[in-house]
Structures are given as structure tokens and as C-alpha cells.
Amino acid sequence: MSSQPESPHDHGLVEGANGGIQPGGYYGRGIPYLPINGYPGKLIAIEGTDGVGRSTQIQLLREWLEVKGYGVVETGWTRSPLMQPTIELAKSSNTLNKLTFVLLYATDFADRLEKEIIPALKAGFVVLTDRYIFTALARAGVRGVDRPWLRTLYGFAIAPHLVFYLKIDVETLIGRVLESRGMDFWESGMDLKHGDDIYDSFRAYQNKLLREYSSMADEFHFRVVDARRSVVHIQDELRRQVGAFLEP
Amino acid sequence: MTFSLLHATDFADRLLYKIIPPLKAGMIVLADRYAYTAFTRDVTRGVDRQWVRELYSFAVKPDLALYFRVPIDVSVDRLLARRVKLKFYEAGMDLGWSSNPVESFRLFQGKVLEEYDRIVGEYELGVVDATGSITQQQRVVRDLVARHVESADTTREIPSEQSA
Numbered sequence: 001m002s003s004q005p006e007s008p009h010d011h012g013l014v015e016g017a018n019g020g021i022q023p024g025g026y027y028g029r030g031i032p033y034l035p036i037n038g039y040p041g042k043l044i045a046i047e048g049t050d051g052v053g054r055s056t057q058i059q060l061l062r063e064w065l066e067v068k069g070y071g072v073v074e075t076g077w078t079r080s081p082l083m084q085p086t087i088e089l090a091k092s093s094n095t096l097n098k099l100t101f102v103l104l105y106a107t108d109f110a111d112r113l114e115k116e117i118i119p120a121l122k123a124g125f126v127v128l129t130d131r132y133i134f135t136a137l138a139r140a141g142v143r144g145v146d147r148p149w150l151r152t153l154y155g156f157a158i159a160p161h162l163v164f165y166l167k168i169d170v171e172t173l174i175g176r177v178l179e180s181r182g183m184d185f186w187e188s189g190m191d192l193k194h195g196d197d198i199y200d201s202f203r204a205y206q207n208k209l210l211r212e213y214s215s216m217a218d219e220f221h222f223r224v225v226d227a228r229r230s231v232v233h234i235q236d237e238l239r240r241q242v243g244a245f246l247e248p
Numbered sequence: 249m250t251f252s253l254l255h256a257t258d259f260a261d262r263l264l265y266k267i268i269p270p271l272k273a274g275m276i277v278l279a280d281r282y283a284y285t286a287f288t289r290d291v292t293r294g295v296d297r298q299w300v301r302e303l304y305s306f307a308v309k310p311d312l313a314l315y316f317r318v319p320i321d322v323s324v325d326r327l328l329a330r331r332v333k334l335k336f337y338e339a340g341m342d343l344g345w346s347s348n349p350v351e352s353f354r355l356f357q358g359k360v361l362e363e364y365d366r367i368v369g370e371y372e373l374g375v376v377d378a379t380g381s382i383t384q385q386q387r388v389v390r391d392l393v394a395r396h397v398e399s400a401d402t403t404r405e406i407p408s409e410q411s412a
Contacts, residue, residue, distance in 0.1 A: 028299070029296040031296075033293075033294035082250060099306060100257055100260050100261050100264070103256050107250050107253035107257060110249035110250045114249060149305060149306070152299070152302045152303075155296075155299055156249060
């Protein structure tokens with residue numbers, strides 16, 4: 001359905017080495033009615049697969065930043081008041097397919113971007129986001145959704161100032177998930193119908209996700225953090241890098 | 249943005265459940281509004297023109313798309329004559345252009361009509377003059393549809409949702 005882009009390079013995200021994308025600016029065509037240039041806030045994304053320890057790290061990072069005097073706002077995937085009930089409802093029924101799944105996530109993200117992230121950046125807050133668009137790109141990519149289309153879709157997202165990718169191997173991840181809350185349907189990619197065995201499905205699905213994240217590391221300037229280490233170790237590294245960025 | 253994306257989600261759901269299956273079965277699908285509505289309405293709300301077109305690139309291109317064109321005054325008169333209460337979003341009240349619903353409707357739908365004029369050529373919409381009587385309009389529509397149905401190649405391949 002799409003007509004010709006106005007020029008070969010003006011649509012979607014720049015792929016590969018995206019040296020042209022400014023942190024704090026829009027990745028792609030952006031939101032025309034919300035110019036965001038020169039906002040004083042900083043956007044820091046913590047990415048990583050399920051069970052990697054993101055929320056613990058964010059909580060610790062938040063406390064540390066607040067003690068240092070920064071205003072901190074937290075946001076997380078599917079937490080928008082507009083979309084959360086709808087997403088939960090859709091997940092509990094069997095009517096979702098990969099396309100509507102992608103679009104529901106994008107709607108949730110757009111809501112939080114407009115209502116939480118952009119106002120907080122405007123007001124000079126440090127915005128910590130528990131997952132960012134890379135989660136959506138990874139999940140949809142694994143499900144076979146067209147990658148260039150996904151990048152164009154998320155062209156309204158803001159490029160974070162820092163993206164930390166908490167990297168883990170699937171063996172360590174399995175151990176952690178089983179020790180805590182166990183494997184769930186969606187985190188195991190059971191919708192992909194790899195088979196009835198949740199363990200095998202989890203392993204295959206998370207492996208694919210990890211590959212997907214790794215393939216985005218260069219494209220989106222991930223700062224890769226080894227998430228197999230202790231909570232304190234990881235936190236030290238995050239604080240060192242965030243500190244160096246905020247107070248050079 | 250959320251307005252645009254929610255509609256796209258709803259559209260995707262209808263496309264996959266209500267439009268593609270009957271097309272595969274060789275049936276004729278009549279769609280009351282299509283992606284063109286998003287191209288005009290969302291852009292009027294300030295969404296990027298190119299972005300919304302690419303967003304809907306998963307849509308099936310219709311074999312025939314008809315645009316019923318009517319001047320804004322006729323549109324307002326018709327709605328008011330039926331004493332319809334103008335809907336909040338239909339009148340673009342969310343944009344805050346006017347606190348008077350009729351005035352807001354006029355401003356908002358006026359912009360929407362400008363966007364339609366833009367896409368008529370871009371997407372080769374068949375324009376039907378909607379100021380005429382229902383009988384006159386229906387005659388034009390039947391003529392256009394008949395030409396298409398009779399010339400339609402019923403063996404063509406139906407694109408799947410992954411043609412994005």
C-alpha cells in the first residue's frame with residue numbers, strides 16, 4: 001500500500017552503523033506535533049531478556065540517582081494505563097496474531113512516550129525505562145515480522161542517551177527463571193508452536209531472542225553488560241557508566 | 249499517535265479475520281472506510297504523512313476504492329438536518345481548535361477533505377460526486393463496480409499479511 005518514499009534515505013531508522021541518529025532525538029520521522037529538540041532530560045534504557053535482573057538494577061540505580069539529587073522517572077513495557085488492560089485481555093484470549101501483537105505494543109509505547117517520557121525529558125528528569133523498543137523489535141523479529149517495517153513503525157521513538165543491554169546466556173537464564181517464578185506461556189514463546197514441552201520451547205525461544213538482541217547491539221549502540229555476575233557487580237558498572245555520562 | 253496506532257491495530261485484526269479469508273475464498277469484500285481514512289484523519293491530527301502510509305503497508309490494496317466527495321457545507325448541513333449530535337472525535341474536539349462542536353467539525357473535516365484530495369491521485373481513488381441523490385450515486389457506483397467485477401482476474405494471488 002505504501003507509496004514511494006520521498007527519498008531513499010528518509011524513511012525508518014537508519015540501519016547498520018547509524019551514526020546519524022542523535023541521542024535524545026527521534027529515530028525516524030518522529031511525531032511532527034511534538035518537537036523534542038533541546039530537552040534537558042536524559043533517557044536511559046535497560047534492556048535484556050526476561051529474568052535477567054532488570055527491575056532490581058533499575059531500583060538500585062534509581063535510589064543512587066535520587067541520593068545524588070536527580071529527579072527520576074521510571075517507565076516499563078506495557079505499563080500504560082490506556083493499554084495494559086487491553087494487552088492482558090488479548091494475551092488471555094486466542095485472538096492475537098503477530099501483527100496485532102506488534103501494534104498493541106506500539107500503541108502502549110506511544111502512550112507512555114507522549115504522556116510520561118517526553119514530559120519528563122522536557123522537565124529535566126532522568127527517565128529509566130525498563131525495556132525499550134528493542135524488546136518489541138526482538139520479539140517481533142523472532143516471530144517473522146518484517147524488520148524494515150518494524151523499524152519504520154518505531155520511527156516515532158526517541159533514541160536513548162544510553163542503552164544498557166544486560167546480556168546473559170540461556171543456561172544461566174534457565175537456572176534463574178526456574179529458581180524464581182518458573183516459565184510462563186509467553187516468555188517460553190509457546191505461541192510459536194515449537195512443541196508442547198515448555199522447557200524445550202523456552203530454550204529455543206530465548207536462544208532466538210538472544211541472537212536477535214545481539215544483532216541489534218551495533219545498530220543501536222548497546223552498552224553490553226555481563227548479567228551473569230552478581231547484582232552488586234552489575235550495579236557498580238551501571239553506576240560508573242551513568243555517572244560518567246551525567247557528570248563528565 | 250495512540251489514536252492512529254489503535255485504529256491500525258483494529259484494522260489489522262479485521263484484515264486478518266474479516267477481509268483476507270473471504271478474499272481467499274473468492275468473495276467480494278465491501279469495506280466501509282479503509283486505510284485511506286487513516287491517511288487523512290491521522291495526518292490531520294498531526295501524524296507524519298509518510299509514516300502512516302508505511303504503517304499500513306501490510307494492508308491489501310483494494311481492487312477498487314471509491315471516494316464519495318462532498319463539500320464541507322453539504323456535510324455539515326446533512327448532519328445537522330438529521331439533528332445528529334456531532335461525535336467528539338469526529339468533530340476533532342480533541343484538537344482544541346474550537347469549543348463549538350459545529351465549528352470544530354467544520355475546521356477538522358475541512359482539513360480531512362484537503363487530505364482526501366491529496367490521496368485521490370496518489371491511490372487512484374474513484375471519485376463519486378456525493379452531492380447527488382442516492383439513486384444517482386448508486387447508478388455511478390454500480391457502473392464502476394460492474395466494470396471491475398466483470399474484468400476481475402479471479403485467479404490472482406492474495407498477498408498474506410507478511411507482504412509488509
